[in-house]
Amino acid sequence: MGSGSLKISVHFGGGAEILFDNLKQHDLELPLDNGTWNLKRLIAWIRDNKMKSKQELFVKDDSVRPGILVLVNDTDWDLLGQTDYELCDGDQVHFISTLHGG
Amino acid sequence: MCSTGGDDGETLLNPKPPLPEKGTLCRKCKTSKAQVILQIKDAYCKECLIALCNHKFRAILGKSRIFGNEQKSVLVAFSGSASSLALLKLLSDAVAAGPSHRRIMACPKIIYIDEGALLGMSAEERLTKCKEILEVTAGFGFPAYAVPLNVQESSPVDIRNYEFHGNTDDKLISLFESVSDTTSKLDLLNRLRCNVLSSCAQQLKSPLVMLADNSTSVAVKILSGVSLGKGASISLETGFSDSRHSDVTFLRPLRDFTSKEATIFSIFSGCPKPVFVPSLLTLSKMDSSIQRLTEAFIVNLQNEFPSTVSTIYRTGEKFCSTPSNQPCAFCLGPLDTMHKSCSALEATDFSRELSTGKKPESSCGSCDCKNKLRSTLVQTLCYSCRLIARSVDNPELLPSTVLENAREAQSFSKMKSQIAEFLISEGE
Structure with missing residues (x-):
């Protein structure tokens, strides 16, 4: 894999998991060929690679839909620059829906 | 509108301030790195957030003076959501606290309502959900019960021995199938849930029921309630305490x-992972119901203007309902349909008559058909419950307690009109 890869775990909760085959945890290996990965790129990647339908229930304008909380290593992404946060190896990213019915 | 500065509502909602810098310290202890932002710009670390939530929870209960020196049994409505878990955690900590830490004298019991029948879940799936609920609640050490959502009275049983019966489910399913739109279905579901909880609380001898409604869901309830014609009972449905039952x-x-606060608290305080129980709203489109649309509206607005929820919620606190002598037969809220002459209600009814070409509640003479039942029923309901009763195809499917209440209210008002001339009216 060219210049190596980035290993992270993505977790879905609060009903968001039903959009991803009911799996709560996804271990991802992202190629580092085209530069670094920020959360914006990760969200777009999840939308294109992990979702077959109902993308609008997860993504809205390059970010997640309002009402879905994002935590990276137990820290609110608002404190990390939101979509600009650059992912590091071993990061635990949580997407938790607070909306009714997921 | 409700500002204290006297600017006559000219101040607009404040847009989102810029994000804080990386490495911001907790605003309370000022030593640890902040892990969460609440409200608009308040950054807290894990420990301070947990302390803050516990303090807030005990302050709210303390202020209400509901718990005194004697232990009171409390039924906690548990849906499996992060908010429910947060409520359970806060309550269990408050019950276990030492007397110096504002201990709450409560004896909690957990109840889970199984609504699987409505979504066509298989028996196996429903029992699996119960098992999951049992697993996450077991750690708190409170007795847990389960009850199926039902139109008739049903008894809560220990969640470990829970089972359900197909024939009672059928009645519930046909009731919901006869309702045409999701908005009314959700509204109906809400009322049935309240009735189930209230009857379970009576059977389990709990004078109190705790719901895990957070301020975001309260704001959604206020705005959708207004659009559903629930003006008279909004203050009861969204206030701290509701004593209709x-x-x-x-x-x-x-x-x-x-x-956000409740969800993050449940994660930081080490609660088990929430159980996701599908609902009528799961995977539904944004415009499938008024409730869903209102939620999307508020949450989207909140994202840009972080004071949205608190503004709606504070405005909602100013509502109050005028008590009426006769409660609505369904939701037990104040009956807002009593004053008919020259009211907006009369105008609405008139316009309905014109557009449908008939009086919707006219009974067909002496025959005992469902229209007659409907006309009896509708007279004893508040405005928003009338909307539900009209959308139900066969009113006989409604809970028997509701029909009983309606009959009782009807014969009471009949008796009252018969003896009216012997009564001293208020005007005299």
Whole structure:
């Protein structure tokens, strides 16, 4: 894999998991060929690679839909620059829906 | 509108301030790195957030003076959501606290309502959900019960021995199938849930029921309630305590917590992972119901203007309902349909008559058809319950307690009109 890869775990909760085959945890290996990965790129990647339908229930304008909380290593992404946060190896990213019915 | 500065509502909602810098310290202890932002710009670390939530929870219950020196049994409505878990955690900590830490004298019991029948879940799936609920609640050490959502009275049983019966489910399913739109279905579901909780609380001898409504869901309830014609009962449905049911009081101790606060608290305080139970709203389109649309509207607006929820919620607190002598036969809220002459209600009814070409509640003479039942029923309902009763195809499917209440109210008003001339009227 060219210049190596980035290993992270993505977790879905609060009903968001039903959009991803009911799996709560996804271990991802992202190629580092085209530069670094920020959360914006990760969200777009999840939308294109992990979702077959109902993308609008997860993504809205390059970010997640309002009402879905994002935590990276137990820290609110608002404190990390939101979509600009650059992912590091071993990061635990949580997407938790607070909306009714997921 | 409700500002104290006297600017006559000219101040607009404040847009989102810039994000804080990386490495911001907790605003309370000022030593640890902040891990969460609440409200607009308040950054807290894990420990301070947990302390803050516990303090807030006990302050709300303390202020209400509901718990005194004697232990009171409390039924906690548990849906499996992060908010429910947060409520359970806060309550269990408050019960276990030493007397110096504002201990709450409560004896909690957990109840889970199984609504699987409505979504066509298989028996196996429903029992699996119950098992999951049992697993996450077991750690708290409180007795847990389960009850199926039902139109008839049903008894809560220990969640470990829970089972359900197909024939009672059929009645519930045909009731919901006869309702045409999701908006009314959700509204109906809400009322049935309240009735189930109240009857379970009576059977389990709990004078109190705690709901895990957070401020975000309260704001959604206020705005959607207005659009559903629930004006008269909004203050009861969104306030801290709701005493419509005679022997049972409903409490919403999390109504000062935003959904983010409650969810993050449940994660930081080490609660088990929430159980996701599908609902009528799951995977539904944004415009499938008024409730869903209102939620999307508020949550989207909140994202840009972080004071949205608190503004709606504070405005909602100013509502109050005028008590009426006769409660609505369904929701037990104040009957707002009593004053008919020259009211907006009369105008609405008139315009309905014109557009449908008939009087919707006219009974067909002496025959005992469902229209007659409907006309009896509708007269004893509040405005928003009337909307539900009209959308139900066969009113006989409604809970028997509701029909009983309606009959009782009807014969009472008949008797009252018969003896009217012997009564001293208020005007004299």
